[in-house]
Amino acid sequence: MAYKDYLIKKDEAGDLFEILKSKYTIFAPKRITRGGRYCDMDTIMYENIKSFDELEYKEKSTYSAKEALLPMTENLFYFTEDDYTETKNPYKKDVLVFARACDINALKYLDDMFIKNGPFEDMFYLRRKNKVHYALLECQEDLDRNCFCVSCDANKTDNFTYAFRFNDDGSIKVKTEDDLDLSKFSNEEFDLKFPQENKLKVNFPEIKDNEQANKIANSDIWKEYNSRCIGCGSCTTSCSTCTCFTTKDITYTLNRRVGERRRTNASCMTKDFDLVAGGGHFRNQIKERYRYKIMHKIYAHNKRFEDGPMCVGCGRCSAHCPQLISYPETINKVNKELEKIRSEVK
Incomplete structure (x- = not known):
């Protein structure tokens, strides 16, 4: 049309x-x-x-x-003993x-x-x-x-x-x-316009393979975030591409087989995001959680879906960080580390 x-x-x-x-x-x-x-x-x-x-x-x-x-929170279905009813649109x-x-x-x-x-x-x-x-x-x-x-x-x-x-x-x-x-x-003709240039420019690193990704993941560039980042999750909550969620069953009475299941926005930056049965954690330090977030955005998602870095440049993550951590500056550090890794190979 x-x-x-x-x-x-x-x-x-x-x-x-x-x-x-x-x-x-x-x-x-x-x-x-x-x-x-x-x-x-x-x-x-x-x-x-x-x-x-x-x-x-x-x-x-x-x-x-x-x-x-x-939505931040969404009811998926209600359950009563052996039956369940999905919520309506x-x-x-x-x-x-x-x-x-x-x-x-x-x-x-x-x-x-x-x-x-x-x-x-x-x-x-x-x-x-x-x-x-x-x-x-x-x-x-x-x-x-x-x-x-x-x-x-x-x-x-x-x-x-x-x-x-x-x-x-x-x-x-x-x-x-x-x-x-x-x-x-x-x-009347509407000559729709789009921004052609931003004052802020970000060059996303072209990480070639898992070997390069693992070297970046194990580098020292992440150490500073143990003291800078507080793991509040503001960056991921405001992000337009983050999709992580958790589900929880809410029961109304002492009968735990009657209630509802909810899907709720979650953040890979918060402490218990990776908590597993038995109380284990995959990423105990904040720097590990921050590294996981960044590497997923710039490498892992694209490796799976091949549609580029998982970012649209809205800048909300930087704007919302109470510790003034800049996502673009983190990307710059990854770029420098990647250049170092490639120079060592030569």
């Missing part, structure tokens, strides 16, 4: 929203006053919005748009999610884990995905100093049902392939 372009005047914005709302539940970044890390800070969270006035389009959201597909109608190009490009990594990672597709993820459509929020340049989407080839996308440009005068440019009737609005 070909795209159609429209100009929505300021006094027509409410009409457009009502047309969209007739078909979709609208999920978008919304500013929460004084809802941030500190009492005088705001936060921008994904919530259902009631008008375009609530949509924050000038700044990056605190957390990514992936929550439309992977929480989306009663289609959902329109306003998202940046980087967050939309992150979907391929979520699909890798929940659809392509084994013989079975995750039905709970898939049923949400089949209901979700994306409205691209145009970025023409860096939203903040942490953006490096161009380095990840995540600055552009054509995976959207709508694209929006919110102008300073209150008008809106819209590009869409949807079949909703927007004939009441004026047609």
